[in-house]
Amino acid sequence: MQETAVARGPLDWILDLVAKSFYVFKKEMKTYFVSPIAYIIAFCYLFISGYMFTAHLMQTKHATLAGFLQNNGVVLLLLVPILTMRLLAEERRQKTIELLLTSPLTPTQIVLGKYFACLGLLTAMMGMTLLYPYVLVQLGGNPDWGPVKTGYLGLWLLSACFVAIGLFTSSLTDNQLVAAVVSFVILLILWIASWSSAYLEAGTMTTVVEALSILMPFADFVRGLVESRYYIYYVSIVVVFLFASVRMLEASRWR
């Protein structure tokens, strides 16, 4: 009865990874849009973004998106944990994780599918704010396009980090609330780190604190200053937290 397993090359491996992650991605997307959560978060995000854009424009009368983008990073910091909290915690609580673990899926495929579903939702939400630069142009403004482009790139990279961190905290527990609170705390610490560096004297400590601050490179992105180390910084945060999530998912089988 024994059939020899088909020899699989790297191409098959990649195709398998993409296909199965995509199935998980699709399921997560359906789940987001059937439950009210995606609509509520999108509404809050767009409402607050719209207010910030308008208020900033009325005050400064400058054709710039710098203030809007900077504040948007903080709004996402507060909203992303609500989107990520259920990703793995809910699978555990509902025991649907048993379906995923007894199917020919690898933990990497599960994590990637969920990660890109949440990031995709955020990308769509951010995409809707592209209306604002259009509004600036319609009002006769001529914004400096360089910082707008890098600002959006920075915002996207920043939320990619937030989602990775949120997904990781969701892999730690079967309680959504715990997952949300823990990722809030982590994100807040990373945010606050940028303030405290101002009070500290220059030295090793400030270097460490600045390195921790996830929002500092983002501030440069908004100003139009992009350094390749920023990419490395953000990409490595994403990779580290996704890797940790995969390991947590594998480890959960052993308990």
Place this chain on the structure above:
Amino acid sequence: MIEVTGLTKLYGDYVAISDISFGVKDGEIVGFLGPNGAGKTTTMKILTCCMPATEGTAKVDGFDIFNDPMEVKRRVGYLPETPPLYPELTVQDYLTFVAEIKEIPWRQRSGRVAECMRAARIDHVASRLIGHLSRGYQQRVGIAQALVHNPKVLILDEPTVGLDPNQIREVRELIKELGRDRTIILSTHILPEVSVTCERIIIVNQGRIVANGTEEELSMSLGGRGSYHVAVKAPRADLEQALGRLPGVVSTQFLSGVDGVHTFEVRCSEGKEVREDLFAVLAQRRWTLFELKPPGVSLEEVFARLTISDVEVA
């Protein structure tokens, strides 16, 4: 088809199962019977690669659960204790997702999903949200989910729990039907369920296998060997005397008498066949034989004898 050797699982210091070994032949329906907490679910989770064992291993269709988990997962359909359902999805969407992750080629997906919904009789709720279905329907969606990739082996953890009596009967019939060309292991603590659906019974208690065999084998092995219950319409004293005189009979014991029909338990010496002589005597006296049977023990008694003593200790 399934070969389990020396499976042991520890949760910290707690021994969930200890040195479990058994085999299941191709096409067999095996009932996994035991009180709550006996280790049924743990064994099933290990067999489906949901959870690794602390020691020991198992082979499913020739593939080792530890070395070839992917191949095992492709061959096993699993219905966990809580059906793994997404309440936000419709039945159709959910089963399509399952078909996707179970590697059904896309051309066959909708066909397979439709087939499973028919088999589990849920085709009329295909477009309803799973969260809106009743417990019984959810259980059926769970069963459909286990069938999607047409697995050779089905592992069902308490498939009839939460169903009403009619649904229980339907599910049992479905299991029997599925068992025609599949190997099935099902766990339960409902005794009639195993008698009705299973060809072989494995009784586990406190993490160990305490019995393994067909229902008849189990009841015979615990019932007295070489003794019979005889019910005859005859005067009690005459009958007792006649029975006692039969060659090979060691003792007779009166059990009951209703309307002139008296029942005795007849014990005979080892390896002695008394039934022919018994019949001859009764025929000669023109007494009517109402019943002659070995006093087998019912499955309920078997279960109680094998599991209760330990429960009292615990």
